[in-house]
Amino acid sequence: MTSGIHHFTGITADVQANVDFYAGFLGFRLVKQTGGYADAEQLHLIYGDGLGSPGSLLTFLVWEAAGRGRTGIGQVSELGLAVAPGSMGDWLTRALTVGIPHEGPSREFGEPVLRLKDPDGLIVKLVGAEMATPAPLNGAPTRLRGVTLLTDRASETAGFVSRFGYTNSGNTGMTQRMISDTDILDIREVSGFVPSVAGAGVPDHVAFRARDVDAVRSMRLSLEGHGPTEVHDRKYFLSLYVRDPVGILMEYATDGPGMTVDEAPGELGRTLFLPPHEADRAEDLRAMLPQFALPGEERFPVRELPFVHRFNRPKEPDGTTLVLLHGTGGNEADLMPIARRIAPRSSLLGVRGRATEEGTNRWFCRLDATTFDRADIRSEAEAFAAFVEGAVTGYGLSADRLVFLGYSNGANFLAAFIQLHPGLVRRATLLRGMQALENPPAADLSDTDVLVISGRNDPYARDGTELADALRARGARVDFRALLTGHELTGTDVTEASEWITRTLSLN
Structure with a gap:
């Protein structure tokens, strides 16, 4: 069974600051830019390793000038990225040099961790862990180490995510660690917290890996008695959406066709793609979607x-x-x-x-x-x-x-x-x-x-x-x-x- 995280999706209110942090500071590659498939007037950015491999993907919905969301029960709260265990000092120096808010380093479950905040306030944990990826980038994190889930019914959330290939690996305090063949989920019990509110800096969902379309079909059948599910063709993968017992949005996405289905490996991320069903509005959407510059490109100042x-x-x-x-x-x-x-x-x-x-x-x-x-x-x-x-x-x-x-x-x-x-x-x-x-x-x-x-x-x-x-x-x-x-x-x-x-x- 294919297991582990396929991608993480967050929300940003400032597209240029987001690009500067994830493609600039962290060094990921922008592998895709599209109009959203659910809302084509919303820009969607996808970062990853050199090929946009499943397990390395970070995606962001661009809500320009949106208000800050609220962290609370029923959401992903932290994103963990794997970096070389001996590089934590270098990352700390880089964060200090450019003024990125940080906390640590510390140790969690025996691993060194440096917490950063991205421009929208999302907590990004750099975790010292050896994790390979098909197309590593020099000086960048290799792939997703894991995510943290906030829930007031930890046992139910843990039982639900086990269907995606995760098993219990132990507890530290109020955090239960679940492991797959490739990465981890930390389930944090937070009874008494307020519910989450969507907005900038608050994650939207986490997606787990499905081997193929048949695996998505089988998963949907297994969820018939659980509650509503939705299946969508996102061009680069087919995915199923579902919520766990406390309402955390989760996705089950196929590894293929992948990011190279419409761009050659050397051209990834250079073209703005729009959903096929929006072909009649393509030029209008290109005029509406926010523009940005990649690191090293000439940019227009924002006042x-x-x-x-x-x-x-x-x-x-x-x-x-x-x-x-x-x-x-x-x-x-x-x-x-x-x-x-x-x-x-x-x-x-x-x-x-x-x-x-x-x-x-x-x-x-x-x-x-x-x-x-x-x-x-x-x-x-x-x-x-x-x-x-x-x-x-x-x-x-x-x-x-x-x-x-x-x-x-x-x-x-x-x-x-x-x-x-x-x-x-x-x-x-x-x-x-x-x-x-x-x-x-x-x-x-x-x-x-x-x-x-x-x-x-x-x-x-x-x-x-x-x-x-x-x-x-x-x-x-x-x-x-x-x-x-x-x-x-x-x-x-x-x-x-x-x-x-x-x-x-x-x-x-």
Whole structure:
């Protein structure tokens, strides 16, 4: 029977910091980057040995700017990686040199252990243990030594994981060690802890090795009386998902086809792959997914600014940057697909509004369904002014090639911002926007060009002429289009905005 861990999956809120730690500091190879198979708008990174061998794989779901999760009952809590037993001093020196939080070294079950924290706060244990892997990397851990499971019913969890080839090897305090042919599981009794909450720095699941599809089928049959199971084809392996008696998510994944099924060994990790069922959205997803640089590659600096934001850069940028303000319920990536069609060679700077309403992102608060909080609009406009000035300076953006594009709530806020802070926005496209200010100031907008596109059948902002007239009254050069559509965006919006931006920029 094939046994042991196939891979470990965690969650990160900062893709670049994650790459810097696992591919940079630890020295693993990035062997695959994909859009998630469960959610293609979520980047999924896979690290491993030189070939991405089962047992060496660490995978991370990228939840950009996500909140920190909570460690508690019903989850994997620590990740153990095998390193040469005599290298612990070297790893400690490296951690001290680059300022990585650490604890130890100490000894656990007779093995030297150095605990580190990755950028999201996940505990990564370097364990001095001789463990071979098919394609070792110089100076990197070889493979997964094991994981620690938090449970308040240790005997039940131990009994459940025994079906994956683990047997009891003894106890130290409240920790029971289970061993397979290749690695270990530590089951820690934590009665009285709060349940875990998903988020950055908290593991998602551990996957165990299955020899082949028949082994997955047999495992599912053996679990018929246990509870719900799911089987998914993840292209690189077929896997079964199940939860143990306390709710710990576990996976049973086949060794094949493996990471080289769509990339040659020398090319692993260089191409962004998307799930086959998302072929129609491939280009949109490439615009939305976060970008990063591998160690040694040229990278774009990330600045600390008042708003969560994300860049998407084309292969051959023309120097233009589109600043994108999403609608209610959107995020910094929402408008990137349509913006990429509007301006194929522009850099895209998506920004996330800071207000929330029933868990959805907005640019400012409302007092009720039809009444805007004007004080909040002004307050957020002040913060956005600092963001714009910081982005232009910090990222070296060309103010002469800057275009703002807002949709719905983002367009409402952008229109208000133009009037409250004249001069910071010289070109703006407002899609399905309306006048959000009750008594707008007498601003001088003579240096501002605006395209207003409304929908004649829009139930939320039927009359865009009021907004266009308000901007014209303050000196802005306004082009107004009323399309035979509703609140949704259409191909005509793309055509009109693209032509207007091209024409307006050419007048400089």
